[in-house]
Amino acid sequence: MTDVAARLEELRDRGLYRRLRLIEGPQGPRVLLSGREVLLLCSNDYLGLASDQRVREAAAEAALHWGAGAGASRLISGNMQPHRELETRLAAFKGYERALLFGSGYLANSGTIAALAGPGEVVFSDELNHASIIDGCRLARAETAVYRHNDARHLEELLRAATGAPALIVTDGVFSMDGDVAPLPELLELARRYGARLMVDEAHATGAIGPGGRGAVAAAGLSGEVDIVMGTLGKALGSYGAYVCASAETVDYLVNRARSFIFSTAPPPPSIGAARAALDVLEAEPERVERLAANAQLLREALAAEGLTAPASTTQIVPIEIGEAEPTMELCERALERGVFAQGIRPPTVPEGSSRLRFTVMATHEPEDLRRAAHQVGEAAREIGLLKSATIAA
Numbered sequence: 001m002t003d004v005a006a007r008l009e010e011l012r013d014r015g016l017y018r019r020l021r022l023i024e025g026p027q028g029p030r031v032l033l034s035g036r037e038v039l040l041l042c043s044n045d046y047l048g049l050a051s052d053q054r055v056r057e058a059a060a061e062a063a064l065h066w067g068a069g070a071g072a073s074r075l076i077s078g079n080m081q082p083h084r085e086l087e088t089r090l091a092a093f094k095g096y097e098r099a100l101l102f103g104s105g106y107l108a109n110s111g112t113i114a115a116l117a118g119p120g121e122v123v124f125s126d127e128l129n130h131a132s133i134i135d136g137c138r139l140a141r142a143e144t145a146v147y148r149h150n151d152a153r154h155l156e157e158l159l160r161a162a163t164g165a166p167a168l169i170v171t172d173g174v175f176s177m178d179g180d181v182a183p184l185p186e187l188l189e190l191a192r193r194y195g196a197r198l199m200v201d202e203a204h205a206t207g208a209i210g211p212g213g214r215g216a217v218a219a220a221g222l223s224g225e226v227d228i229v230m231g232t233l234g235k236a237l238g239s240y241g242a243y244v245c246a247s248a249e250t251v252d253y254l255v256n257r258a259r260s261f262i263f264s265t266a267p268p269p270p271s272i273g274a275a276r277a278a279l280d281v282l283e284a285e286p287e288r289v290e291r292l293a294a295n296a297q298l299l300r301e302a303l304a305a306e307g308l309t310a311p312a313s314t315t316q317i318v319p320i321e322i323g324e325a326e327p328t329m330e331l332c333e334r335a336l337e338r339g340v341f342a343q344g345i346r347p348p349t350v351p352e353g354s355s356r357l358r359f360t361v362m363a364t365h366e367p368e369d370l371r372r373a374a375h376q377v378g379e380a381a382r383e384i385g386l387l388k389s390a391t392i393a394a
């Protein structure tokens with residue numbers, strides 16, 4: 001057996017084997033999966049903008065006017081007017097001097113962190129930060145000090161004990177697998193006191209929380225104060241790509257030093273056109289953000305009534321922790337048989353022993369569908385004896 005085959009077998013044995021599911025139509029609150037319509041409860045298209053007619057048309061118009069691709073990296077010949085205009089819009093939306101587009105959130109995090117920290121310095125990272133942050137820390141070749149989730153006191157201990165220069169404190173704004181929010185005022189205070197920059201990943205916060213969907217930093221009243229705010233275009237903004245907001249000087253530095261910006265093709269004009277139209281919709285229709293929060297609250301309550309609680313969640317991400325990978329995937333499949341598509345999340349995406357069924361809510365879900373889905377998942381959990389387990393009924 002080849003090495004790869006053996007590794008795949010091991011993944012299967014541990015219940016960690018993953019396979020791709022195929023959606024046979026556009027994204028939306030309901031999607032076609034293997035020929036069947038199911039309620040989609042695992043998309044990051046939180047505001048339903050990926051399939052919004054205005055956003056689709058903007059993508060098509062940008063393709064016709066500007067072309068399908070940017071042809072090169074921004075520093076070669078790929079820097080086009082739509083990129084510049086979207087950066088100006090994003091910086092204003094977030095309350096920053098400048099914004100810089102990246103090809104994706106993964107590229108934005110990995111490139112920015114690696115540019116801002118290096119050997120002899122320390123990056124302080126929340127233990128539940130996204131993989132792209134973890135990989136950015138690895139690429140930086142700085143020391144990484146991992147602090148306990150949302151624990152500012154532990155962070156301070158690590159800052160005090162650090163032997164290298166504190167370069168960066170980095171955190172998700174809304175945690176992608178838990179749906180809770182980082183204690184940003186405390187983190188910023190520590191960053192200031194110990195001479196580090198604070199970087200916040202707003203991938204799941206932009207368009208979802210804060211005034212008009214401006215994110216966790218804006219919700220904490222810290223726009224322009226937090227040094228670096230990263231966000232994505234591929235989640236609530238319904239498109240693809242990402243951006244970093246910061247001072248003009250920091251953005252200038254990233255243009256010169258962020259390798260994932262320098263050595264990667266500029267985002268394609270249709271994605272940029274779509275994101276710009278999505279931002280227009282978000283600014284014109286802030287009630288979408290309120291509907292998202294109301295739907296999330298409704299789902300949390302409906303699941304809790306079934307004995308399925310998500311104690312940490314205060315946002316549109318509602319995870320029900322099961323524990324082991326296999327029962328998590330069994331619940332996922334049983335829910336799917338009942339027409340509810342929520343993804344089972346296993347290590348390494350979440351820590352060992354904390355596999356979960358993770359629901360993500362959309363502003364475009366109908367309340368009645370959410371109530372029905374919670375009941376169906378409750379039935380599925382009872383069917384396989386999961387609701388007797390203390391881990392989820394607690």
Ligand SMILES: Cc1ncc(COP(=O)(O)O)c(C=O)c1O
Nearest residue numbers: 104105106130132176203232234
């Ligand atoms: C917290 C967080 N940061 C960054 C990313 C990466 O963003 P993208 O999907 O645009 O690469 C994700 C998305 O999966 C995320 O959840």
